[in-house]
Amino acid sequence: MVKKVIHIKRNRLYSKQFGYYEKEPKTKTSVRDIPLTEDLIGDLKKYMDWFRLADREFDEHLDEYYLAVNVYRQPLYPQSIGQWLTFYERKWGMKHVTCHGLRHTYCSLLLAQNVPIQTVSRYMGHSDSTVTLKVYSHFIPDTQDAAISALSRLTD
Numbered sequence: 001m002v003k004k005v006i007h008i009k010r011n012r013l014y015s016k017q018f019g020y021y022e023k024e025p026k027t028k029t030s031v032r033d034i035p036l037t038e039d040l041i042g043d044l045k046k047y048m049d050w051f052r053l054a055d056r057e058f059d060e061h062l063d064e065y066y067l068a069v070n071v072y073r074q075p076l077y078p079q080s081i082g083q084w085l086t087f088y089e090r091k092w093g094m095k096h097v098t099c100h101g102l103r104h105t106y107c108s109l110l111l112a113q114n115v116p117i118q119t120v121s122r123y124m125g126h127s128d129s130t131v132t133l134k135v136y137s138h139f140i141p142d143t144q145d146a147a148i149s150a151l152s153r154l155t156d
Helices: 038-054 059-064 080-092 099-112 117-124 129-139 144-155
Strands: 005-008 011-015 019-023 032-035
Touching (some): 080 099, 099 117
Antiparallel strands (some): 011 019
């Protein structure tokens, strides 16, 4: 079975002292797999097909490539995606949101759809579900009605 996930294995960072560099994520739980929707998988397949046109050995080196790369398959600068996001927000008249804001949106939407906190915490790379709860608990739907309904069924 083919897993429909993206693997988070490395961080690409910038410092004035060292320039651009790569390192392992800060915690063990930051190394993780995140599931992808069918629509996104379709878009990524088109992206891969586009790269195959320029590189006949693309499939042999797939595990070495980054998702966000330039035409030479070199990793993008960390700020490039944020710049693209800003460009398209302005082009389409959308409200500005940072890349980190998209991370918050992702988590909030999962919780609002009643995805279990442990699952969301794992996708976010949090070390513990309490980290997720501290920041995002206000996005978890109120379960009081469900609890009362469950208790009522027990006494019927």
